[in-house]
Amino acid sequence: MKELTGILILLPFLAALSCFLIKSSRIRSFIVLATGCILIISSLLLIPHVPFAFTPQTVFGLGVHGLIQAPEFILMFAILYFGCKHRSLLVIVPAALQIIFVAWFEGFMIHGQKTLWPAAQALYCDNLSLIMVMIISIIGSIICFQALPYMKNHEEHLHLSITRQPRFFFVMLFFLGAMNGLVLSNDMIVIHFFFEATTLCSFLLIGHDGTEKAVRNSVRALWMNSLGGLAFIVALMMIYRNLGSIDMQQIIRTPPGAGLSFLALALLCLASFTKSAQFPMQSWLIGAMVAPTPVSALLHSSTMVKVGVYLVLRLAPAMQGSFLSQCIALFGAFTFLSAAALAVGQSNGKKVLAYSTISNLGLIFACAGLNTPESITAAILLIIFHAVTKALLFLCVGTIEQHIESRDIEDMRGLYAKMPLTALITVMGVVMMIMPPFGLLLGKWMAMEAAARNIFVIVLTAIGSALTAMYWARWAGTLMSDPFAGKFKLEKQPVVTWAALLSLCAGAGILSISVPWLYAGLFTPSMSLNYVPPYSLNNGILENTYGVFAALPLCLIAVLGFLQSIWAVRGATKARVCSPYLSGIQTAEPRVFVGPMHQLVKAEAGNYYLSNIFGERKLTIWINLAAGVLLTLIVGGAL
C-alpha cells in the first residue's frame, strides 16, 4: 500500500522528467503509455487497502512537510518569475504576498514545530480520496493516451518545425502526480503546495501554443488561481492560530464553531471557488479553452477543477448547519443556473462544455452546502460521473475539431455523414449527461430531492435543469441532422483514439449499471464517519423515506429498450428513403430545392441561440454582479 502510494505520487514526476529529456518520440509515447497503465493498475490495486493512513519514512531527516518546503518556495518564485515575464501586476502581487505569507508561516508561526496533530499521519486515504485517485489515474491516463495522436496531428497542422511535445507531456504527467499528491495528503500546507503546482501546470498548458491569445488567457488563469492560493494560505494561517495544527482530518473533526473561525473556512471555500471557476471567476476557464483539447479534458473538466469541489466536500462536516453552508448551497445553485443559461447562448462547442462544467460544479457545491447525507452522496456521484462523461465529450470534440477544423456547433451540423461513429459516441455522451438511468442524472435526482426543503435552491436547480436539457438536446440533434441513406461507413481514426473514446463511453455505462455496488462499497463507508447512510438498497433499488430510484431495473430496461430501438433501425434501413419535406420542390440532393427562376436554393438551418436573452456579453455582467453579492454574503456572513 505504501509502495502503491509512492508509485501514484512519484512515478508521474519521474516519467514527466524523462519525457522532457528524451528526444525520441517513440520512447516518449512508450513512457506515457507505460506510466498510464501502471497508474491505472496501481489505483485499482489500492482499493482493498482503503481506508489507510501513514507517514512515509523521513528522507535526510525531513518528513513530508520538510521535503516540500524548498519546492514550495521554488514554485512560488517560478510563478513570480512568470508574472514578471508577462509584466502582469495581478500575478506579481499575489505571488509576492504568498511568498511573504508562506515564509512568515513557516518561519515564525510553525517555527519547526509539527503541523499535524500528534496522532495524525501525513498521508490519508479514505473512500473519497480513493475515488479521486481513480478518477485522476484512470481518466487522466486515458486522456494522456489520446493526447498522443492528438498532439501529433496538432503539430502537423501547425507546421511546427521543432516539436513541443516533450514540454507538453512533461507538464501533463507532472500534473497527474501533483493531483494524486493533493488528494492523498493530510497536511494542508502540502495540499497548498500541490494546489499551486496545479496552477502552474494549468498556466503552462493553457499557454502551450504560444499564440497571443493563449498567452493572454494563461496569464489570466495564473492570476485568478494565484488569488485563490493567497486566500488558501491566509486561511491556513488563521486555522493554525486557532487549532495549533493544519491537519485536514483534525479540521473536519472540530465541531462547528468550536474555535475554528468560519472566516478561515470561508476563505478556503473562496480558494475552492476560484479553482473550480465559479462566478465571478469563470473567465479563466472559458479562456482556457484555447488550449489543446486534451488539456481541456484533463485539467478543465475532469481533474483540476474537481480540486475545488473535493476541498469543499472534505470541509463539509466542519460546516454542518452553519450559515456559511447555506450560503454555499445558494451560491452553488445560482452557478448551476447561470452557467446553464450562458451555455444556451453559446455556439462554440468547447465553450458549451466549459459552461456545462461550471454548471455541474456549481451543483456539486450546492450539494456540499446542503450538507445532508443525501446531498453528500449526490455530490460524490456527480463528481464521478461528471468526470467520466465530460472527459469523453471533450475528447470527442477534440477529435471532431481536428477533422472538420472548427469547434462551432453549426459546423457540426449533420456530422453523422462524415464521422458516423464519433457523432454517435458524442450523442451517447450527451445522453449520459442528461438522462436516467445514467449516474449523472441519478446524482441530479438525489441533489434535487435533498434540496427540496430549501426553496431558493430548488427553484434555481429546477430552471437550471430545464436549460441543461435544452442545450444538450440541441447539440445532439444538430449532430444527427443529416438525411441518411446508404451504408454506415466507419471513418478512419487512430486506434488509440477509438480505444480512448470507446473505453470512456463503456466505462460510463458500466459505472452507471454498478451504482448499487458503488453505493454500498464506496459511498456508505466514506460517509459513515460524519453522516448516516441515507438510502437503503434492495434489489438495486435505492430508497429512503421520501424517495425511490429503481436504479438497476431501469438500467435493465434501458438496455432492452436500446437493443429494441437499434433493431428497429436495422428494419428502417430497408425502408424507402424519402427526402425531407420541402413543400414538394425538393431535388435529388436532400437540402436543395428549386427556387424562383428555376434556381437551385440550399435550405439553410440554424439553431436558436437566443442571444438576446442568453447572450454571453450581456448576461455575464449581470451574473457576475449577482455572484459578487453572494460571495460577499458568504464572507460577510462568516465574520
Place this chain on the structure above:
Amino acid sequence: MTTNQGMLILAGLVAGPLLGGLIAGLDRILTARFQSRIGPPLFQPFYDVIKLFGKEKVVVNVWQAFCANAYLTAASISVVLFFLRSDLLLILFIQAVGAVFLVVGAFSSTSPYSQAGAHRELLQILCYEPLLIFVIVGIYLQTGSFKIESVYAWNHPLLLKLPFMFVVLSFVLTIKLRKSPFDLSTSHHAHQELVKGLLTDYSGSFLALTEIAHWYETVLVLGFCSLFWATNPAGAILLVGLTYFLEIWIDNVSARMNWRWMIGYGWAMGMSLSLVNLVWLYAR
C-alpha cells in the same frame, strides 16, 4: 417482484394506449361539438394508428426509427412507474427522456418545418419542466415524500391545500397535450402552422409510435391531475374530467401564441402562483 406488481405493470402498459386512445377520441368529439360539427366515432384514434402501421415504411433518416421507439419506451415506462406508485421526480425525468428523443428525431431531418418544430419543442420543454418540478416539490412539502404512495396515504385531498399548484399543473397540461395557445411545435389537425412541425418527417409506423407515446403522456399528466383528489375515486374522475373539458374549451377559444409569451407568462405565473401557495402553506 410480486404478482401484484406484475399486475400493476401490465395495467400500466395496457392502460396507456387504451385509456389514452379513448381520451383522444373523446377530445376529437368534444372539439367537433364545440365547433357545431358531429365529429368522428369514439374509436377513431385507434383506426388512425392501425392504418398508420399498415403504411409503407418511409424514412428520412433511419435514426428516426430509434427516436420514435425510444420515445415510446420512455413514455410507457413513466406510466408503468406511475401505476407502481413510484417517485414523482423520477417519473418526470424518465418522461423527459422521451421528449428529448422526439426532438433529436425531428432534428435528424433537414426540413425547415422539422427543425423549427424541434426548436419550439425544446422551448416548450424549457417552459414546463421547472413548473412540473415546482408542482412535485409542492406535493412533497405537503405529504413529506416524493413517492406517489404517500399521496394516497394522505387523508385529505391535495387540492384543498395546493389549489394554485393545480393551476400551474393545468398550465403544464395545456403544453403537454399540445393545446392552443401552446401548440407551437406540433398540433392537432387543422391547426397547422409549420405543416406538422416536429412530426413533419415522421410517417407510417413511426408516426403511429409517437401517437401511442403521446397517449401514454396524456395518461401520465392526467394521472398527475388525479393525484390532487386521491382520496376519492369519484372525486378524482370528476376533477380530471372537468380539467380536461376546460383544456378542450381553452383550445377552441384561444389562438396560438409565440414562445416568448409562453415562457414569459408561464414562468411568471407559474413561479408566483407556486410561491404564493407555498407561503400560504407555511403561514397557516
Place this chain on the structure above:
Amino acid sequence: MFNKILTKARSLSPWVLHFDCGSCNGCDIEVLACLTPVYDVERFGMINVGNPMHADIFLVTGTVNHRNKKVLRNLYDQIPDPKVVVAIGSCGLTGGIFREAYNVVGGVDKVIPVDVYVPGCPAKPEAIIDGVVLGLEKFKEKAKMAACMRTSNSVEEKP
C-alpha cells in the same frame, strides 16, 4: 386476420392531402367546405394533413402546368403506399376550359395515375365526398392486390 383489420382501418381513417395545381380556387373552396360543419367529413375520419408523408388520399384540383407538374410528381412520390389519387373538377380531369392554353399540361392523369375522377366546375362538396368514398373502395382493391402479389409472387402493374 390482421390484414382484415388493417383494410377496415384504412377505409375508416383516410387522411387527405389537398393540392391545388393551378386551379382558380373554385374547387379548392368546395374541398375546404367539406371540412366545415355543414358537410363535416371528419365524421368519416377524414383529416386534412399538410404533409404528403402522412396522407393516404391525394386530392388534386386544377389543370397541371409545366412548372407544378414536378411538384405534383414529387408529392405523389412522397406519399407512402397504399395511396389513392382523386382528381377534382373539370380542370383536373382534362384541363377544363383552359385546356388549349400554352402552359397547361391538361389534367392530372397526364402526370400521375388517377383513381377517381370527380367532375364539376366547381365540383360540389357532395360529389367530392362521394369521390373520396369511392376512393376508399380502391383501398380494399389495392390491399387485395398486394395480398395476391405476395402469394403469387408475380409482378403486376398498378392501375
